[in-house]
Amino acid sequence: MSSSLTALAGSWSSLPIPLTEWILDVIQSFGHERMTPVQASTIPLFMKNKDVVVEAVTGSGKTLAFVIPVIERLIRRDTRLKKHEIGALIISPTRELATQIYSIFNQFLSSQPQPENQEDVDPDRHPDPLLLVSSDKSTPAQDIQRFLELGSDIVVGTPGRIEEFLLGKGQNIVNVKSLEVLVMDEADRLLDLGFQATLTKILTYLPKLRRTGLFSATMTDADAISELVRAGLRNPARVVVKVQSKRNRMLNGEVDEVIEERRIPANLQNLYIHCEASDKMLQLAKIVEHETQKGSSQFIIYFATCACVDYFYRALRCALPSGANLFSLHGHQSPSARTKMLTAFSSAVSTPSTPSLLLATDVAARGLDLPHVDVVIQFDPPSDSKSFSHRCGRTARAGRHGTAWVLLTGREIEYVDFLSIRKIPVKELEPFQADDENTADLFLDRIRKLLLTDRAIHDMGAKAFVSFVRAYSKHEASYIFRVRDLDLVGAARCFGLLRLPKMPELKDVSRANWSDAQVEWDAFAYKDKVQEAKRLETLAADKTAHALKQQEKRHKDRAQQKKVNAAWSDKTSHKELKEKRREKRISKAKWVRANPPKGAGAGEKRSRSDSEEGEGGEEDGDDWDDLAKEERMAKKVRKGHATQKDFDLAFGDL
Template identity: 40%
Template sequence: MSSVTRKKWEDLETPLKPSLMEAIKSFDFPTMTPVQTATIPLLLKNKDVAAEAVTGSGKTLAFLIPMIEILLRKKEVWKKNEVGGLVISPTWELSIQITEVLNQLLKNIDGLNCVSFVGAHELNENVQKFKHKGGHIIICTPGRLETMLTKNQYNLPATVKNLELLILDEADRLLDLGFEKSIATILSYLPKQRRTGLFSATQTKEVESLIRAGLRNPVSVSVKEKMSQSTPVSLDNYFIVTRDNGKLATLIAFVESRKVQKSMVFFPTCDTVAYWAKILPNLLRQLKIFSIHGKMKNKRKSVFDQFRKCENGVLLCTDVMARGIDIPEVDWVFQWDPPSKATAFVHRIGRTARQGQKGASLTLLLKSEDAYINFIDKNQKVKVGPLEDPATEEKTEELFKKIQLMNKGDRSLMDLSKLAFVSHIRAYSKHECSLLMRVKDLDMTAMGKTYGLLELPKMPEINKTVAEDYPRIAGLDINTVAYKNKKYEDIRLEKLAKYKETGEWPGLKKVIKQKATISWSKTKDSQQKRKENRAKRKESKEHKIKNNIEIKKRPKKRKAPATQSDIDEILTKVKK
């Protein structure tokens, strides 16, 4: 753990080029952040660096400054399509953001330019841009670069043979998204004699493996602004324990009472983002509502740009926006649910309080989830303080009825509400903290009311009696709810007529044999346990064969499942 103080750019042991110093002044950062102070001198001394620093600590400039300096020091002039620097980041939003920062630095520096290779653009567009304009520094996502290298687009493998510096940004996220093979492929095309920098907000075993594979005798740097926590000191974190059906009412009341201008709200799934993006514009009329999730393709870039430029608005998103995105004006980050992975908690709240600015986060919890606060404190060293719920019970019930009427007015919205609800329950069942976040503890009626459902969907997690007792709009026949889109409604009415005539819904596959319904979460757990047991038996058998130990067939023994008293004992310990 390094204790690093801020230094002026002029105090660097190796002075930077005058043109680069002039470019740095445009950012109005007179001093370096701790991570910049620690890593820039090492990279300039030809060292490989593995850096860990809290989110929002200035990691982008920590690798772009030395990259430009290293390229400027080369005596020969860089050729048009000769690549000297390469930055790989997990998402195209982050790649574009890094490109914007780099372009600002290169604005008044002659002889260097950059290009971005990301999935937001067509492959041929990337190739043609590189062909005509060149690029001494490439900012890219791993999937797109791998494609361009393996398909030998515009002889790209030859252009990287003189690479000076490779940067893996948000390395842990790169691995979380399953880019191990892509990175391995990319590394095979790059020269061995190069400098490599690996930057991450958290260190994991997978990251350590990547360090061993891609870096030569690296210097490890871990910079935290405060030893007792893993978030910036300028970030205040809070939580509110809401009513079981009151998360929406709490969120709206909080935004209105605090006069929040620019914020991000993290939801668990793409469908939940899509649903609330339809609902919230009618409930928060004073703010513009934006939405981004992983299923969006071409729209993501334009939405991201619009949100960055707006003065007041709310961005509804999934964890696709949790890493590296820098929007300085964001003053609040809200979490609808605690994230499925504890490490994502730090990354989400890190979208505010960037570069030393003040910021705050709020996590909405149900009564059954209050133990999560102690868990996140011990697991991630994040201190979270309580706030009073600003929403009233009357407001909560009023919102439920209002959203029900909205769903009644358009069947497509009604369908989306069910999709969002089901995806939320399934995401909840896969939560990393399965002892604290249990589906069986959820009040399904209250959850349905939060989403303004007209009726609870049929799923294994919902008891039949609970579904029948769910509060509906008096006298409403679900079959009469129509699509606003006339084309869709005509098709539905035609199918409905055939269903009334034949008793079978057109296009619906017949179920030959009805099997016992098992919840999705239980099936998944059962499959995982069987897989682990097979691996253990195989390992034991191989050990006995190797050491000539007699293998005796014994009756299978199954471990007794954890009792309710065991679970209650664990929960009691966590809450203390």
């Protein structure tokens, strides 16, 4: 079916299977007077024993489209689930999304009618759901303990913890034979290679007679069809809720109205700015200023890497109004830190004069329901259209209006056509003008001044820049995002670096527009005393090692120079000595060849030698003895048993 999210489908009472009264009360308390198209299409199918594959844009109400039928199916069971049995399993790719789904289930189940006597136990009351996600305060063993205490019918979690719950410590405790429903939220992400092995184990373990639902905002045909058999869906019903928009075009001199399909919410204004890499910080500050003047108060700003989030969480304070509140969220934070940060951001009191800005990676791109987000800014564009639409979908949810911005530099302008083909229209807006022609340089100076206050921030900046370049080189859309086309020096200026890092990508880059900050690096200190003490210790050790190396080099240089500068007479006499020895060896060799032994014994040889010496060979015999001694001494020198000086003293006058 096709519709705009501003057009609601029908009243909840119009469903073919009436909802339980207390469930209707909870829905109305949420302010949902009428169903959205995806809810009107999915709930009847899911309640009538149909497997479903649901694709609808973010913010369309997909979560309620499976939460309501799951609870209704469990309520309508002929027999209650027994101890240690579970009736519904919901798998989510991220702990944040799993926590959000759990909270919605919890809101429904906590609203069940209470018995008149509070001390009585209602046998028809369903227990609270169980959340299985990685946490500093929850281990797999504790998950099992909570399940035994609660007796939960509904389990929500991430793939790894669910696998451990079903096939690990809970294999002989958790009973899945009566499982009614399996839901895979953000199914395209769950079907990625990273989760494939875990999902295969879980799906093989679950009973075949169950209802299965796959839900996502970006479920392409290839994604769904290629994995349906493995996922265990039987003759599924496919629900695709499209968003359409109207625009006018000129055709044959007349205005013609065209209906276009969009993969983003109808009430979302999607904009981009094409600017210089060095001006991105300026444009970001101007966007925040522009939007707060329009009344916006909650922002999400997306960066390419976790290191970039950590760094700009510190550096952005130099560019934003003093009243702005910053929050950070990325995958390298501990589970408790992520939960704390997300809760703090969603509950923050935000006004245009004191806006709240969440700096995040794609860990905050999917499924999170943050209804008060007014603006999304993509400082670094993602490589694929799925992530782009999911990021944009954090605003303009459930019929509300919102704005999304993306900053593009250089040939990244081609990304606009890439998005257009994927039915994500983006409108260009001219870059904001600086208040002063040197404003971009002023931002650079401000950030550098901040970095100079603490060497740790400088280290974070260098790490963030390197991680950004590495991530850029691994973009899936490599024909658009190419490092050789990226203005690396301009990007380094945007980061406010004090100097360019040593990395291969910068080897042949022109540095005409770059100048290092004036820093006394040996005195540039960390604020943290322990870290600074460690740096000084390392610096001292490096200096000592360098001094020793230099001293060794000087000794070698002096020895070489001494050899080069040796007296001319010494060189000449040494040369004459070598020549004299050579002549003696040649003379001896000639004599041996001229007087070979003719089979005589050793005594005969010796007498011949003696007679020859008596005939005038006495001098040659002495020479031969000297040569033999010289050869023996030379062998000792070669083996280290004698020194060259000893050799020269013994035979220098030969």
